[in-house]
Amino acid sequence: MSTQHGGGAAPGAAGPIDDVSKAIIEQLQEDGRRSYANIGKAVGLSEAAVRQRVQKLTDSGVMQIVAVTDPLQLGFSRQAMLGIKADDDLVAVADRIAALNQVDYCLVTAGSFDILAEVICANDDDLLRLITRIRGIDGVLSTETFMYLSLRKQEYNWGTR
C-alpha cells in the first residue's frame, strides 16, 4: 500500500532526493534489472554506492522495482474507472471498495465524485457483478462507469523528467 496523499507519513522520510539518486531512479525506470555496476558507470558512482542508494530508496518507499503487466494479454479484457458518490466517512468507504480484488486503484477525490476506483475484470459478466457489489457497499450512494476503450498512455517514470 502506498503512502501518498494522506496514507500516512513517509516511512523513511529520506528528505529531498538529490540529482544522483534521481539519475539512478531514471536508469531503473528504463530497466528495473539493470546492473548496479552499469548504473554506476552512467551516474559516476561505484557499484557499492549505487547499491546503498537503491537500498535506501526502496526501504524508504520512494521507489519500488516490480513487474507490471498488461491486463489484456493476461485475459482481463474489461477495464473501467468508476466515479462514486458516497456519504459520511469517505476514507472508510474507499477502503471498503479498495478491499475488493478487482479494484487495483482507489482514491478519495474532491469534485463531483467522492471516490474514483479503477477496476479490471475478465469479461462483462464479472464487471457487472463487481459494480453491483460496489453499489451495495455501505455508504455508497451511486456509481458511474467509464469503460476503457483505448489506452493511449501509461507511464511509470516520475520525478526524473
Place this chain on the structure above:
Amino acid sequence: MSTQHGGGAAPGAAGPIDDVSKAIIEQLQEDGRRSYANIGKAVGLSEAAVRQRVQKLTDSGVMQIVAVTDPLQLGFSRQAMLGIKADDDLVAVADRIAALNQVDYCLVTAGSFDILAEVICANDDDLLRLITRIRGIDGVLSTETFMYLSLRKQEYNWGTR
C-alpha cells in the same frame, strides 16, 4: 507505450500464459530483482528456463520490470484525474493530451466523459497552467478536475490473483 485497448495488436501475441509463467510473474511482482535461480527454485524450473521465459514475457510486452516511484516523496504534491469531453476523433485528441509531460495516464472512455487523464504536478500553479493548456487543445470541449485527496490502493500485480 502500452498496447491495451486499441493501441494495436499484441506484438508478441504469446498466446495464453500458462501457470508456470504466471508463477514467475508473481515472483517478479513481489521483487523485480529476484534472481532467476531463486525464481527457478520457487516455480520448479532451471535458471535458464526462467530466464528464457522472462525474456519472452518482456519481449512480447506481457510484462515489464521497472522502478515505480512515489510522486509525493519526489516533490510532486498535486495529482488529479481530469474528465474531458471532446469532439470528433477522440483518439487524436487523447493523443494530444497524452503528449504532455505532466500527463502520466490517458485513455478514451465510454461514458459521460470521453477521455480520462491523470496528471501530476509540483504545485497548484503548475496544475492550473496544465489544465488551462489542456482546455486550449484542439477538440477539447470541457474539463472537470478531480483532485486527489487520499490514495487508498495502488496495485501492480495483475493476472496472478
Place this chain on the structure above:
DNA sequence: AGTGAAACGACCGTAGA
C-alpha cells in the same frame, strides 16, 4: 557516504536431450 579488493553467486551463450 564513498572506494577497492576478493569470494561468492548470478547471468549468459552454447550444446544437447
Place this chain on the structure above:
DNA sequence: TCTACGGTCGTTTCACT
C-alpha cells in the same frame, strides 16, 4: 522448450578513507 555446463560479469562483504 527444457537441462547442463563453463566463462564472464555482477553482487556481496569487509576493511579502509
